[in-house]
Amino acid sequence: MSPETKAVFDHLDGIQQRAFDLLRDLPARRELIESYFSVDPSTHVVDGNWYDVDAGGVKAEWVIADNAKPDHRLMYIHGGSWISGSPKGYRGLTSRISRATGCAVLSVDYRLAPEHQFPAGLHDCCDAFEWMLGNGPEGVAAAKQTVICGDSAGGNLALSAVLRLQDLGVPAPNAVVSISPAVDFTASSPSIKTRADRDPIIHPAIFEALQKLYLPSGQDIRDPYLSPLFGDLSQFPPLLLQVGDAEVLLDESARMAEKAKLQGCDVSLEVWDEMPHVFQGFAPFLPEANRAIESIGNFVTTKLALT
Template identity: 40%
Template sequence: MNNKQAEEVLNVINKSISLSQGNIFQLRKDFEQLYLKFSSKHELNVKIQNVSDIPGFKICAENAQDDHIILFFHGGSFTAGSTKDHLDLCGKLSRESGFCVFSIDYRLAPEHKFPDAVEDCLMSYLWLLKNGIEASQIIIAGISAGGTLALSTLLSLRDNEVELPRAAVCMSPLVDMLFEGHSMVTNKGKDWITQERLEKSRRIYLKGNSLTQPLASPIYADLHGLPPLMIQVGSHELLLDDIIKFYEKAVDSNVEVTFELWKDMFHSFQIFSSCIEEGQNATRNAGKYIKHMLSL
């Protein structure tokens, strides 16, 4: 790895979290402590706005407008993560775009299985529509598993003939639960997630459901009719080849895609933007993209 900042952060991550050991509940605590360790200190206005039984949070940076909304889905391999440990990223997206973020804590496995998380994300979008936010005023954004859920939500909305949001931003999404991309081999040791961890999370989340079910693996879906997408991925990600394959399929399906490949970056590097310049720039680009799309 040539990027010194990324290498140092990767070393801290590998020392801080036991990705292959311990139970899922300890893993959640490890994730939270790790992400909070890299969080910046921001002045944010955070308001609880639950969607039925789903915890929801409206997050606004200073001077952010709330007439347009970024609907955000956190990462964590469908088994961990929360708005709390992604608050820094939400705040930066709000600051860079000038709009408020609405983040939900969707149901996690193993307590809940697929497609419960998808249903929660879909419900949160419908809730925004019901509360006066128009589809054209919404951008869906997500990172890692949240990026997958962003795509799953788009597919669900399209198939149910619900008006689609203006666009979506997907950071390091899991798009193929088969994990067959060659980068699973070539990037081994360059990323902080492992094949073992991916397979374990897949097993816990899907619990016997088909690995190629489109709402779990969006790469197997018909992508026609989706709104514009921004996709960000690091060149050192295990999931790199899967994401590139999805991007190519989306383009072939006449979906407008803004694709960013970040050299030497690992999975979900935007979370660590307080220490990695590329993470700052990628988050800034996402904010600019959101601002541009919502101004059309």
Template identity: 40%
Template sequence: MVATPEPQARVDAVVERVRQVYGKWRRNTSAEQMRADWDELFWNDSQPCDFEDTELGSVPVRVIAAPGVNTQRACLYFHGGGYKMGSVVSHHDLMVRISAAADCQVVGVNYRLNPEHRFPAPLEDGMAVYRALLAAGHAGQNLALAGDSAGGGIAASLLLSIRDQTLPQPCGAVLLSAWLDMSLSGDSYASCAKSDPIHQKFMLQAIAGQYLGEGVDPAQPGVSPLFGDLQNLPPVLLQVAEGEVGRDDSVAFAEKLQASGGQAELSVWSDMIHVFQQFADDLPEARQAIAQIGEFLQAQWGPGAAQ
């Protein structure tokens, strides 16, 4: 019988796989090549599902349904990748697992990417998909938002926009290692520099500059929802690794949402890495986190969503 690797060894093996991909990239590596490498790194189709690549609101999406789920419920998912990489391919496995755990279909949004498209293109795409779902008859109480890293920032910003435009609000949101402060003001950007094996502040500053371009304040709520008005928002679950540089984005957002009268559930995972949920085949903690996502969303779904 083969012994199960110790937790740190499992995490180290995952980190090494990521570093091997990052290590191949040079200054002249094209965005297309980086995106292909990223999709290959994370692609996994081990979980059963039905899926369709289509469009909603003229935005490409992948609609995923694990076996037997309630397809009257839909969770919009915004992938991470620094606004430059990531897709419904790289995040296919995570979306399937969320679909199964939360008893809903997941709509993965292939929003426009940098450098071809800068801010606010991803937010416009997210709003177009949300409006299309409402127009198709989905009730807000049976819609949810979710995203990781940069995609978590999109999901959080979209929460604010939906409220400000007085649209039917989703029943809740799930933010995984979400990038909620593009000004990088949190203490963890310095204090966790040695414990984060993947990201560093200078890297994120470069990514933010490329995405925002000149003249866009990185602290404005449209790109840093942490600094927005968080009143009258639906419940939010935030999951983050204790040692990642962006940890304080999630901590501060949860505290501010609670102070604004909202419901925020903050789950901080020790010994994990940025968006560890993408490695569910390797990390039992990732599977536990996805189960928590499922429990949270199933507690939020509204009535009247019979299959």
């Protein structure tokens, strides 16, 4: 394990111990999660410009690297277990994704549970994407190319949003990137147990607690809008899944990739050795994070060039 990787693991281990204890103190937990990527000051340096925007009634911000094309637009959905996280805490990562992909990034500040349970956040993401189709960083203008990207809970919402947008008849994005997503609320993936001793940030015990916070009473946990693994992926856009092999969610990505491939989806799965949950946010400090973001950029630019 490299010194940088060890520093990230030690940082996340410290957050995990406090984050689980703070599930009953959500304001404090949300403040803690804002420091998720704070292993080094460089991770929060913004490589571009940003400003707030009302995305059709949904709070959001544009994050734009100087090489981004205003008609190439990527909606980013942050992680945080559906109960925390914000565009502000992700600004360093979204700016690097903007540069790597050449897209203007719309980072969505969707409503969080438990104040707003499922499907409120999902609806916000879909509404923001519809708005983005006709509105860019320079004002009202049609998008030429679109992408949806998200991590963790946001990776879940990215996949679910595509399924819902397709059901609504909204034009699908040209590509989708899902980083360390949760895709199965039955929590039946083997790695939830087999990787529990390696994952520095997610303890399996948190899943039951999160269900109580995020889901309304009586919710079917196999609903594809909640657990996209159970959705119809036959018309899904080109999909990139990135996951670390030190994650309890490792098999979530593997199972999603397997099903997508079986149903005819153009899907790529990248498993990164020794990497923890959403390691991409530790760029530029962590070398693997830099390479993963570069891979996202290559995937997106390749797929956009084909459409």
